[in-house]
Amino acid sequence: MTDEEIVRRTLADKDAFALLIERYEAKLARYLERLGVSVREDREDVLQNAFIKAYRNMNSFDPTLAFSSWMYRIVHNEAMSFFRKKRIRPQVILDDEGGAIIAELEDEQADTAALAELRLSHDELVKALAVLAPQYRDVLTLRFFEDRSYAEMSDILEVPVGTVSTLLHRAKRALRDAFPKPFSS
Amino acid sequence: MTPDHPHTPDPFAKRILERIKGERLVPRPRWEFVFKNYFFWTLGAIAVILGAIAFSAALFQVENAGWRLSVVTHESFLSFVLDTAPFLWACALILFILIGYVNVRRTNHGYRYPLLLIALGAVLTSVTLGTAFYATGFGGEIEEALGGHLPFYRPILVEERSWWVAPEKGLLGGRVLSVTPGVASFMLQDFDGRTWEVDGSDLRGPDLTIVARGGEVRVVGVPATTTAAVFHACFVFPWQTYGLVENGPLPVPLAFFSTTSERIATTTRSELCRGIRPYQELRTLDENGI
Numbered sequence: 001m002t003d004e005e006i007v008r009r010t011l012a013d014k015d016a017f018a019l020l021i022e023r024y025e026a027k028l029a030r031y032l033e034r035l036g037v038s039v040r041e042d043r044e045d046v047l048q049n050a051f052i053k054a055y056r057n058m059n060s061f062d063p064t065l066a067f068s069s070w071m072y073r074i075v076h077n078e079a080m081s082f083f084r085k086k087r088i089r090p091q092v093i094l095d096d097e098g099g100a101i102i103a104e105l106e107d108e109q110a111d112t113a114a115l116a117e118l119r120l121s122h123d124e125l126v127k128a129l130a131v132l133a134p135q136y137r138d139v140l141t142l143r144f145f146e147d148r149s150y151a152e153m154s155d156i157l158e159v160p161v162g163t164v165s166t167l168l169h170r171a172k173r174a175l176r177d178a179f180p181k182p183f184s185s
Numbered sequence: 186m187t188p189d190h191p192h193t194p195d196p197f198a199k200r201i202l203e204r205i206k207g208e209r210l211v212p213r214p215r216w217e218f219v220f221k222n223y224f225f226w227t228l229g230a231i232a233v234i235l236g237a238i239a240f241s242a243a244l245f246q247v248e249n250a251g252w253r254l255s256v257v258t259h260e261s262f263l264s265f266v267l268d269t270a271p272f273l274w275a276c277a278l279i280l281f282i283l284i285g286y287v288n289v290r291r292t293n294h295g296y297r298y299p300l301l302l303i304a305l306g307a308v309l310t311s312v313t314l315g316t317a318f319y320a321t322g323f324g325g326e327i328e329e330a331l332g333g334h335l336p337f338y339r340p341i342l343v344e345e346r347s348w349w350v351a352p353e354k355g356l357l358g359g360r361v362l363s364v365t366p367g368v369a370s371f372m373l374q375d376f377d378g379r380t381w382e383v384d385g386s387d388l389r390g391p392d393l394t395i396v397a398r399g400g401e402v403r404v405v406g407v408p409a410t411t412t413a414a415v416f417h418a419c420f421v422f423p424w425q426t427y428g429l430v431e432n433g434p435l436p437v438p439l440a441f442f443s444t445t446s447e448r449i450a451t452t453t454r455s456e457l458c459r460g461i462r463p464y465q466e467l468r469t470l471d472e473n474g475i
Contacts, residue, residue: 015202018199025195056213057218060213160298160300
């Protein structure tokens with residue numbers, strides 16, 4: 001059953017909503033962790049609020065965009081309002097992730113003589129991400145950890161695709177600058 | 186999940202469903218979202234229309250600023266621009282375009298349109314609609330009516346008229362009341378309501394036609410005191426208002442001339458007039474029309 005079909009069923013029978021929750025809870029919890037909601041209980045609260053909000057606003061779901069994008073958008077907005085309310089800075093936690101982003105940065109450095117010496121540690125990536133501006137961390141998370149396309153990122157962050165591209169470009173540059181040499185310019 | 190095979194939700198999903206049921210939450214009706222979407226589109230459209238009205242008023246102000254005669258009304262071109270630039274309407278146009286952008290941005294897919302695209306669309310729509318409003322006389326109505334009610338603002342026509350009640354600078358504007366035979370002189374009521382006898386002996390071809398036609402005119406002449414009995418005219422230009430719907434009938438011609446008349450054919454003026462500033466430029470304007 002597709003997400004859109006479950007949405008239609010949920011509008012008639014609220015129990016059907018459980019299918020969507022189960023389909024997305026793990027993915028979205030991981031996304032929240034990557035956004036910096038580091039405490040498990042907080043993540044559950046944010047996620048629960050996000051699902052409740054999704055249910056309440058189910059009639060606003062626009063089938064021309066992917067349900068996952070719509071759900072990610074709600075979770076993203078909930079996370080941002082959580083950070084604002086708690087007045088805390090997102091805390092970057094990465095398990096064994098970050099390979100994609102490091103590979104991307106390495107590719108962009110391919111013409112430098114220092115490439116051979118280039119090996120970034122997981123800790124360095126976490127430190128570099130931690131000092132990035134939130135909007136940069138958001139796009140990097142969506143692109144390299146959530147594997148979202150530009151169009152999906154545009155729908156999640158509610159900005160034009162061109163802006164996504166610009167943000168991503170700047171985010172990568174900011175991340176390179178935040179790394180120890182040879183990445184930093 | 187079918188009635189025959191009921192689905193057992195996991196604990197997290199169960200907790201959410203219990204909360205939904207416990208708090209008796211229901212999805213908000215679809216019409217609320219549809220209404221919200223149309224509401225922001227409507228606000229965006231209204232803002233663009235208001236922007237168009239502001240543009241039409243700005244166009245009216247620019248068109249009626251009296252560019253060609255700025256050489257006699259102002260000391261420098263900069264002071265003329267500062268006096269006539271449509272700052273108020275330009276600010277209003279920018280403000281309404283911004284409001285339009287903010288509202289379109291809040292519609293369902295508004296975030297997908299780049300700022301430049303929305304801004305450009307709003308500007309082009311405002312300019313096109315505004316030009317149409319101006320052509321129908323709406324811009325002038327707004328400039329005169331709304332501008333007249335703002336304490337810090339003088340509509341361009343009021344502003345411009347004030348420049349032309351300055352006999353000490355040789356400028357006099359107003360309505361021609363009567364003309365003596367051959368336009369040796371004529372009576373003029375200035376925009377402040379004072380009646381002047383104007384000596385027309387130095388007027389030539391085009392000036393005579395304008396005076397004879399009657400209505401409102403601008404007279405450039407020899408500087409005189411406000412208490413002087415006679416104002417010596419050197420050039421007469423029509424008082425034209427662009428982009429305003431004319432309410433009254435056209436003025437009745439006050440005199441007629443023969444095109445072979447000696448005064449129409451002669452262009453030389455007396456020493457008195459040749460001393461006024463900038464004589465040559467005024468002569469060119471007089472001969473070619475403003």
